[in-house]
Amino acid sequence: MQTAGGSYQWLKENICKLETKIAKEVDIDPYKILDLKVNSSSPGSNNLLFLPYLMGERSPHWNPKARGAFIGLTITHKREDIIRSVLEGVAFNLKIILDILKRQVPLGHEMRVIGGLARSLTFCQILSDVYNKKISRPHLVEEATSLGAAITGGVAVGVFKNLGVAKELVKLKVTNEPRPECREKYDNLYRVFKKAYSALSPIYEELADIR
Numbered sequence: 001m002q003t004a005g006g007s008y009q010w011l012k013e014n015i016c017k018l019e020t021k022i023a024k025e026v027d028i029d030p031y032k033i034l035d036l037k038v039n040s041s042s043p044g045s046n047n048l049l050f051l052p053y054l055m056g057e058r059s060p061h062w063n064p065k066a067r068g069a070f071i072g073l074t075i076t077h078k079r080e081d082i083i084r085s086v087l088e089g090v091a092f093n094l095k096i097i098l099d100i101l102k103r104q105v106p107l108g109h110e111m112r113v114i115g116g117l118a119r120s121l122t123f124c125q126i127l128s129d130v131y132n133k134k135i136s137r138p139h140l141v142e143e144a145t146s147l148g149a150a151i152t153g154g155v156a157v158g159v160f161k162n163l164g165v166a167k168e169l170v171k172l173k174v175t176n177e178p179r180p181e182c183r184e185k186y187d188n189l190y191r192v193f194k195k196a197y198s199a200l201s202p203i204y205e206e207l208a209d210i211r
Contacts, residue, residue, distance in 0.1 A: 041080040050089030114144035
């Protein structure tokens with residue numbers, strides 16, 4: 001998808017400027033403050049949905065005209081709900097991709113995640129709940145791609161015997177288990193999330209035509 005971590009970054013830079021300012025003053029990662037805010041909201045963000053199509057989309061929908069949206073916003077929603085809904089929207093969109101993949105190849109009950117968003121234990125828990133799968137992350141989340149390239153190159157030039165060395169070099173750091181009490185809530189919201197894209201597709205077209 002186009003904007004997974006990008007959606008969280010957009011949120012930080014445009015809606016959560018206060019949290020970013022505080023983080024700078026106390027010299028901590030602003031995303032740690034956002035994660036704390038997320039945990040102050042309940043799973044499902046009080047029925048607030050976020051469509052993470054901030055740069056169009058390529059997967060699971062090939063649509064450069066798709067746009068982001070908050071759906072279900074009411075006067076009772078709090079800042080924490082908005083922040084959490086962004087992570088849940090990313091997870092829902094990734095689940096659509098996962099469901100397509102499952103129709104092509106068998107998948108186990110455990111998945112491993114890498115990348116910037118994987119630094120967030122809160123997001124990993126949301127992903128575990130939405131996927132209903134165990135989510136594990138290695139000790140190197142942002143450097144995992146580079147490490148994989150280094151291992152492959154090492155095998156090619158004879159530094160390593162085979163790719164099996166990856167098992168020795170890559171250590172799992174944290175594992176999140178799906179919480180049964182979240183299953184029904186997320187399944188229902190996921191169903192609505194998929195409908196929301198289809199319902200808004202004509203609107204995306206009309207917006208793109210306005211000059």
